[in-house]
Amino acid sequence: MARRQLLLRLQLQSNPEVLCGVRGAISPIAAAIGFNEDDCRAITLALDEAITNVIRHAYGGKLGRNIEIQFNKLNGAGGEKPALEIVLLDRGAKPKPGAFKGLPPGELRSGGLGLHFMRQSMDKVVHTRAGSANRLRLVKFIR
Amino acid sequence: MQISARRLENITIFDVIGDIDLANSPAVRKALLSEIKEKKIPRVIMNLQGVKYIDSSGIASLVEGLKASRDAQARFILFGLSKSAREVLQLSRLLKLFEIYENEEQALSNERA
Numbered sequence: 001m002a003r004r005q006l007l008l009r010l011q012l013q014s015n016p017e018v019l020c021g022v023r024g025a026i027s028p029i030a031a032a033i034g035f036n037e038d039d040c041r042a043i044t045l046a047l048d049e050a051i052t053n054v055i056r057h058a059y060g061g062k063l064g065r066n067i068e069i070q071f072n073k074l075n076g077a078g079g080e081k082p083a084l085e086i087v088l089l090d091r092g093a094k095p096k097p098g099a100f101k102g103l104p105p106g107e108l109r110s111g112g113l114g115l116h117f118m119r120q121s122m123d124k125v126v127h128t129r130a131g132s133a134n135r136l137r138l139v140k141f142i143r
Numbered sequence: 144m145q146i147s148a149r150r151l152e153n154i155t156i157f158d159v160i161g162d163i164d165l166a167n168s169p170a171v172r173k174a175l176l177s178e179i180k181e182k183k184i185p186r187v188i189m190n191l192q193g194v195k196y197i198d199s200s201g202i203a204s205l206v207e208g209l210k211a212s213r214d215a216q217a218r219f220i221l222f223g224l225s226k227s228a229r230e231v232l233q234l235s236r237l238l239k240l241f242e243i244y245e246n247e248e249q250a251l252s253n254e255r256a
Contacts, residue, residue: 016166023162023196041227048198052165106236108206113199113235120234 003077004085006070007033014055014065014090019048026071030084033073034142042121043084043140049114050088050136057099058092058134065092074139081141083123088136095134100127146174154186154251160193163201171201175208175219185217188250192223202235209241218242222250 007029012018023044030040051067059065068089076082102119103112118125124139144161155178163171178184187208191197205221212219222244224232232238244250 016164019164019166019198020162041230044196045198045231048164052198052200055165105234108210108237108240111203113202117199117231117234 003075005073005075007073008071010069010071012051012067012069013063014059014067014092015063016052016055019051022051022069023048026086029071033084034082035084035140036143039140039143043086046118046121046125046138046140047086049117050086050138053114054088054090054092054134054136057095058090060093066090081143083139083141086138088134088138090134091132092134094129095127144170146171148174148178151251153184154188155182155184156188156190156247156250158190158193162196163194163204164196164198165200168198168200168204172204172207175204176211179208179211179215179217179219183215183217186220187212187217188220188222188247190223190247191221191225191228194228195225197228197231199231199235202231202237205241206237220244220250222246 010022026047027040027044030043035043054067055061070087072085074083074085100115102115105113105116118138122138122140124137126137128135144159144163144167146157146159149156149158157174175187178187209219220242223246224243
């Protein structure tokens with residue numbers, strides 16, 4: 001069995017109005033590969049926050065820019081547990097230094113919670129910059 | 144998402160139905176700040192019974208409302224949080240900063256929790 005099995009590939013435009021549809025797509029996929037209801041909600045939140053960050057920060061709120069999202073099932077080769085891997089690709093701006101450091105939650109501040117939510121919801125949150133592209137990889141293991 | 148306002152003397156109740164995310168959190172923020180900062184309503188209540196999902200941009204709008212209410216010495220109250228909305232507020236570690244009730248009757252009562 002392949003280590004990585006592609007479940008779905010989405011090509012989106014940067015537009016907040018797509019968020020509702022993506023949320024509707026991910027939860028049944030996560031449930032189908034074995035996540036419980038709480039984990040499905042956590043994955044949905046993490047994905048919503050990841051797309052929101054791309055729209056707001058990578059594309060500066062501009063509409064109509066490309067966002068590609070791949071959903072893969074990792075079959076647990078090499079001793080790792082099976083997992084859902086979500087990879088977001090965009091060609092927006094490079095994050096500012098420290099952007100992925102995150103800000104502490106619990107303060108009355110109207111921003112900075114998205115990354116915290118992603119990290120609380122997923123087991124791995126890894127951003128890399130390759131050329132002019134941002135790649136954000138989210139992984140959650142199936143318990 | 145739909146947001147509508149009811150007025151009862153010096154109280155505004157916002158009834159919100161639908162998800163609060165980046166697509167509509169600016170509308171929530173605008174509605175809240177209009178009541179609190181411009182109209183100087185002393186008690187603004189958010190009915191979130193119809194909100195099944197809220198993300199960080201929605202939380203940010205509620206935070207704006209809370210900050211404005213503190214500046215204006217007004218009360219900003221939430222009630223009817225779904226499990227999901229409560230979880231997200233808990234995750235933000237802001238749950239205890241808000242005045243939260245189970246239902247409208249409690250939110251309208253003059254007794255603070």
